[in-house]
Amino acid sequence: MTHYDLIVIGTGSGNTIVDERFASWRVAIVERGLYGGTCLNRGCIPSKMLVLPADAAQRAARAGHLDVHSSFDGVDWPALRDRVFGRTDHVAGQGHDYRHGQDGVDALDGTARFVGPRTLRVAPTDGGEEVEISADHVVIATGSRPVLPDVPGLAEAEPYTSDDVMRIDALPRRLGIVGGGYVGCELAHVFASFGVEVVQVESADSLLDNQDEDVARVFTDLASQRWDVRLEARLTKVVRDEGPDGEIHLHLEGSDPVTVDALLVAAGRRPNSDLLDLDGTGIEVDDQGLVVVDEHQRTTAEGVWALGDASSRQPLKHVANQDARVVQHNLLHPHDLMTSDHRFVPAAVFSSPQVGTVGLTEEQAREQGLDLAVVRHQYASTAYGWALNDDDAGFLCKLLADRSTGLLVGAHLVGPQAASLVQPLIQAMSFGQPVKGLARGQYWIHPAPTEVVENALIALEGEL
């Protein structure tokens, strides 16, 4: 058994830990799939590389309200898919080759499970002989994976998940999507923009049900104009006809049945901790399967750390990257530990419309009993909104402040550039900048999209 200074399991954000400062460490890195993890290979990056062409397709198909005649004449799906995954696979391969050629690092392609304290058995992906390794420090950076809900016939229908739907050979004529969260809503936009007939099934009464309700309402209204959205609809049974081109029939409680040619399940993800044989290791997991960590990303077992989707309630790449920096620092500076900052974690939905959000929803803030000031400011009331000429869309910036502190507690945008426009609000929240003076203490370019934030802040200041 080889003993290391450090073992990192997983090469998503975990792979960023081992840099030149670890040159004197003996390191093993274990990866059971492609280097780069979910974000690079199955998540944020390929999906956004599909969303931009989808945005272009949607805009070309609908510019009449701007008095422009244009048309969308189809997507070259194989070329697009190959461009996207040609790029990400290349980067993943570079990551693999770099680690495999690196002095002082043993890169193991295989699946690790714990067999003792900081001791792992790795089953090689190529079927070779298992090896046991141990280390002073182990970092669990094993991420998460999509789950299939327990619905009769669903697994047998072999539906796609976000893991593979982006790599399909050809666009289906009709695509069913189970799930109204951000993954389902981004991919619904992608496929609908490319001309696929999309039916999206969600058990809640809106899409993006975990967003602020104003954002969810605007989003759901606009999505429903573009594809078939079935709300308060529960999938009860799936039947797939025989044969490679067999139709898939979705039986729904609360809605009429649906027949599609392909099915995507985007009904949530779960941490991969169950694959690690954590029982008896002293590494606690919670009831969702998340590895329990403290503010320094330490698990409940000595010398074992965790980060990202393996341990975070916010399974987002920018959180995983932050966690990885904290683990990295703390490995290098055991007597000067850094603390994770999960106070103001933003998120975006790169669909159409786009959503950008940070902090508490109104519902969450009211549950906390805050003395709340709330404003909703329409894009349509700004000069940029006039230019959009899309007044009925309802694009808005909603801000929440705590009157007792004068600070922002939540910011939610739905509309063009929402993921960018939320940044000054993230900045204000993160650095404790009070609402009072925030709008007037800086210039906002006229007539840029940022004016919706400026005007919302001015209105909010008037409510404090």
Next chain:
Amino acid sequence: MTHYDLIVIGTGSGNTIVDERFASWRVAIVERGLYGGTCLNRGCIPSKMLVLPADAAQRAARAGHLDVHSSFDGVDWPALRDRVFGRTDHVAGQGHDYRHGQDGVDALDGTARFVGPRTLRVAPTDGGEEVEISADHVVIATGSRPVLPDVPGLAEAEPYTSDDVMRIDALPRRLGIVGGGYVGCELAHVFASFGVEVVQVESADSLLDNQDEDVARVFTDLASQRWDVRLEARLTKVVRDEGPDGEIHLHLEGSDPVTVDALLVAAGRRPNSDLLDLDGTGIEVDDQGLVVVDEHQRTTAEGVWALGDASSRQPLKHVANQDARVVQHNLLHPHDLMTSDHRFVPAAVFSSPQVGTVGLTEEQAREQGLDLAVVRHQYASTAYGWALNDDDAGFLCKLLADRSTGLLVGAHLVGPQAASLVQPLIQAMSFGQPVKGLARGQYWIHPAPTEVVENALIALEGEL
């Protein structure tokens, strides 16, 4: 002669001063044109309402690099023009009617000139009898207008300026644009996107010559791929053929001659102070015709104030609005004067590519002898840049910091969403937030366009 508490000359930003807090004041407002000034009627707003359709046209015409087949099939120019000016004219009309119906306010449609201290003679626009009015306070909010350079034949050719080119009846086949500043570059994008053959003539060696040179270079390279850009070319003579459809011939020093069907001159603007008969009033103007004001927007004459393009070296709407708020406050609080903040004034060029900028250019910073840290970060190196698949474009975020203070002194972006992406940097500069910790002290959504700013800040911190 009627005596007022306050006379405001000009209804651009000047019109925002008189709100309900002036209910007890006797006020006169003088306007020689449309209510709302340049921004609403001839500037920012209509131009941006044309830029968005132009963006849509350009994107539809060029989406092949995204593997999307789409086409631009023409603009309905009369419908677009009527939609834009239908909206702005309506708002201008509302402004006019509101003031004309308001108790305590005399709205005079005419041209004002000084005939004594705080005493004006107003020549009514309808040719009626001139009236004299005086006031305790006079606000000069008279804005600026385009200038024609002194070139033989130019005035006789009756070229368009930004005042009227957006209202033309039909798109010309070929449009000459004299001037490579932001007005010329925005309107070149508009007309080129709509299929007009544009030739842009600039005497400097780049377009946007007053921008940071990296921004100017990237912009000029990309513009030159879309329309005919003539650099280091000086207009020496203009000849217009006889008749309503007479061709216009531009003779150029440093470039071949050009023949066009219509001509736009966008070669700068001048303050309207020369129309006010300021001689002998004690109201000083500088050698550019700008009314000289102190930090409270007071002119050199007792009780006379000025704001916006009439007095600012930065003729931008967001500056004029700020100036107006300062004048408003100071009129209401004569013993608690507010100070104008012109430290960090951003600006954008809503062309394609877009430019967003604040603070010093590298050249300006070097002239000041600053101990400068400079980074240039490419959009192409971010995940969003991968999605754009436009690596050759050269889109970038350039940041400048003063090593002696650790503060940003300039930020310049050229590329998608530049006018929005610059906002967190404006915020940091305005509130004195140090570069150190700025990127890591807040989350940046992955993979949003904002990551180019995050990564540039991280690189900059490494240079301090």
